[in-house]
Amino acid sequence: MTTYTGFALGAINTLFLFVNFMEDTYYGLVSFILSTAFILVPFLAFGVHNTLVKFYSSFKNADQDQFLWYMLLLPLVIIVPATFITLFLLDQIASFLSTKNEIVGNYVWYIFSIAVATAYFEVFYAWSKVQLKSTFGNFLKEVFHRLGVTVLLILLAFSSITVDIFIILLVGIYVLRTLVMALYALRLRMPAAIVSRKRSHISHFKKDRVKIIKYSALIIIAGSVATLLIDIDKFMIGKFIEIEKVAYYSVAIYIATVIGVPARAMHQITYPMVASMLNNKEQVAMRNLYKKSSLTLLIISGLLLLLIVCNIKSLYLMLGPAYATGLYVVILISASKLFDNSLGVNNAIVFYSDYYRIVLVIGVVAVIVAIILNLLLIPLMGMNGAGIATLIATVGYSAAKLLVVQLKFKMQPFTKASASALLLIGLLFLLFYFWDFNFHPLISIAVKSTILSLLYAVTVYKLQLSEDITKMMDKVLNAFAKA
Numbered sequence: 001m002t003t004y005t006g007f008a009l010g011a012i013n014t015l016f017l018f019v020n021f022m023e024d025t026y027y028g029l030v031s032f033i034l035s036t037a038f039i040l041v042p043f044l045a046f047g048v049h050n051t052l053v054k055f056y057s058s059f060k061n062a063d064q065d066q067f068l069w070y071m072l073l074l075p076l077v078i079i080v081p082a083t084f085i086t087l088f089l090l091d092q093i094a095s096f097l098s099t100k101n102e103i104v105g106n107y108v109w110y111i112f113s114i115a116v117a118t119a120y121f122e123v124f125y126a127w128s129k130v131q132l133k134s135t136f137g138n139f140l141k142e143v144f145h146r147l148g149v150t151v152l153l154i155l156l157a158f159s160s161i162t163v164d165i166f167i168i169l170l171v172g173i174y175v176l177r178t179l180v181m182a183l184y185a186l187r188l189r190m191p192a193a194i195v196s197r198k199r200s201h202i203s204h205f206k207k208d209r210v211k212i213i214k215y216s217a218l219i220i221i222a223g224s225v226a227t228l229l230i231d232i233d234k235f236m237i238g239k240f241i242e243i244e245k246v247a248y249y250s251v252a253i254y255i256a257t258v259i260g261v262p263a264r265a266m267h268q269i270t271y272p273m274v275a276s277m278l279n280n281k282e283q284v285a286m287r288n289l290y291k292k293s294s295l296t297l298l299i300i301s302g303l304l305l306l307l308i309v310c311n312i313k314s315l316y317l318m319l320g321p322a323y324a325t326g327l328y329v330v331i332l333i334s335a336s337k338l339f340d341n342s343l344g345v346n347n348a349i350v351f352y353s354d355y356y357r358i359v360l361v362i363g364v365v366a367v368i369v370a371i372i373l374n375l376l377l378i379p380l381m382g383m384n385g386a387g388i389a390t391l392i393a394t395v396g397y398s399a400a401k402l403l404v405v406q407l408k409f410k411m412q413p414f415t416k417a418s419a420s421a422l423l424l425i426g427l428l429f430l431l432f433y434f435w436d437f438n439f440h441p442l443i444s445i446a447v448k449s450t451i452l453s454l455l456y457a458v459t460v461y462k463l464q465l466s467e468d469i470t471k472m473m474d475k476v477l478n479a480f481a482k483a
Contacts, residue, residue: 002135002464006142007258009150014254017153019319024244026163028169029103030050031250032243033111035234036097037281040115041122042223044082046075047216049126050223053275054352055132057210065191068127070209074216075123079116086112101243110167114174121178127185134268140181142264189291218360225363229370229394233386241382244322249383251319252326255308257335262300263341266293267348274348286349287411293344294413295421301341302425303456304350305334307449310432314441329387336394338425343402344413350401355408359401361380382455417465424459428452 018027050069059067075341086093094105104111152169155161161169174184234253238246277286309331317325350359370393377385381435406412434453460466461473 002396003142003261003268004017006146007261009143009146009324010254011258013146013153014251015315016318017150017157017360019251019323021153021157022163022166024247024322027101028108028238028243028246028248028250029101030167031234032104032238032244033167034114035231035238035246035250037111037114037118038231039224039227039235040112041118042078042220042227044075044115045119045220046078047219047223048074049122050219050351050378051212051216052123052126052130054215067212068189068191070212071123072129075119078254079119082104083112083237097239098180099239100241101238103243104238107167113171117171117174117178121174121181124178124181124185125172128181128188129268129272130189131185132272133188136182136184137397138268140177140184142379144177144180145173148176157183165410175468177298178340183265199361215356219351220308221360225360225367225397228367229390229397232367232370233374233390236371237386240378243382248279248323248326249329249386252387253333253384255312255315256337258308259301259304259334259337260341262304263297266297267345270345271348271352274345275352276350278352286409289384289404289475290344290346290349290411290413290469291415292340293306294346295344295417296468297344297417298338298342298418298421299466299469301461302340305338306425306428306452306456307353308430309334309429310452311445311448313436316462317441328384332387333393336391336398337385340398343398346398346401346405348414349409353408355404358404362400362404363397366393366400368392369396420463421460421465424463429454 018030022030052068052071055067056064056097090108094108096121097108098105121140125134125141128134128137151171152161152166152173156166234246234249237249238467270289273289274286276282277289312330316327350356370389373389373392374386379385381388402412432448435448437447439447457473461470463468
């Protein structure tokens with residue numbers, strides 16, 4: 001519920017408040033600042049948020065304390081030198097960022113501050129997750145900053161603040177979120193001070209320290225790959241064409257990203273489970289989770305894709321012709337999100353196993369492909385070029401990770417029910433995408449969504465495509481019957 005609330009707030013911000021109360025140039029600037037900051041996060045975090053989840057359960061008692069202190073300090077190995085580099089090369093960095101849009105050069109420290117705050121937020125969020133307490137952290141991750149942005153945009157709408165103040169306060173929201181997350185995580189588990197031990201005692205943590213550092217260093221690449229594939233397109237649009245196009249592209253990407261909400265919600269629970277299964281070698285349980293998560297996400301994400309893509313023309317009638325230039329971007333990215341969701345816990349199996357090194361190489365190749373395609377296609381096709389580049393790179397990357405799990409673990413997520421679900425999604429797309437009502441766009445969206453959702457839900461239920469979804473629908477039907 002928290003994840004969905006966050007995305008609902010994000011939708012209000014992205015599709016209404018930003019569009020109506022901030023100039024396109026500044027909306028593009030805000031999107032560029034955040035995208036560039038998020039690109040830096042995996043480097044500054046030093047992969048610690050993933051390392052925490054992977055190794056925490058393998059330590060006990062005092063070794064856990066040492067491990068937690070180490071994870072807390074490790075990001076500083078990157079953050080401290082990066083701060084001095086930014087200080088001494090500020091003009092050069094500003095010049096690089098403002099190649100096409102001079103306005104960007106004034107916001108280097110804003111970008112860096114958000115990046116550092118977000119990096120440590122991820123560390124403390126992982127800290128709480130390994131204590132099996134993710135609800136509050138999930139609220140901070142999904143809702144807190146979006147709610148803060150909503151308040152700032154309302155203040156901006158009433159001219160209570162200027163755009164410059166808005167951006168300063170935006171940085172403050174990300175910093176405050178990290179401080180709150182840190183206090184909560186440390187309250188859950190404050191590691192004891194490291195004390196000297198007898199020489200006869202061999203620390204499990206010390207024996208594994210090199211392994212941990214290697215994993216953290218390598219997982220930086222993995223985290224960077226995932227982030228770059230998400231945000232490199234917005235960064236490069238801001239580098240090569242007018243910055244207001246970043247706003248139009250960001251809206252299109254956000255609309256498509258809604259398809260990923262169920263996966264994000266599920267992964268809060270399943271990722272620590274996969275890490276534990278790998279550590280305890282529970283192969284059968286992991287295989288079952290792999291298939292169930294894949295089918296559930298495919299069915300739920302398929303409905304979201306249909307609701308978005310089949311209503312996108314009506315939605316853009318409300319947003320205006322400038323934003324409507326992102327229509328094909330929505331369709332392209334929606335397709336890539338559906339494929340990624342259909343892989344279930346594939347990412348967790350790869351990154352928490354000993355085969356993550358293979359995927360890191362594949363990921364680097366995917367990022368290089370994405371950068372080259374963006375360089376070639378953005379000048380030629382603008383936003384649509386960025387959408388095509390992202391589609392090719394992300395689908396290729398996801399397919400490669402699927403192949404790694406198949407070859408190394410002898411398992412894959414798809415079943416006959418998966419094929420049936422894809423066929424249903426394809427048929428309903430052909431039926432509803434080209435069927436438009438001559439109503440007000442909002443009414444058209446409501447009517448089409450209602451018909452589409454009912455037809456989809458009834459078909460899924462009658463065909464018994466997913467045992468988990470059928471049980472969930474039975475509970476809903478029984479509740480209505482008793483009411």
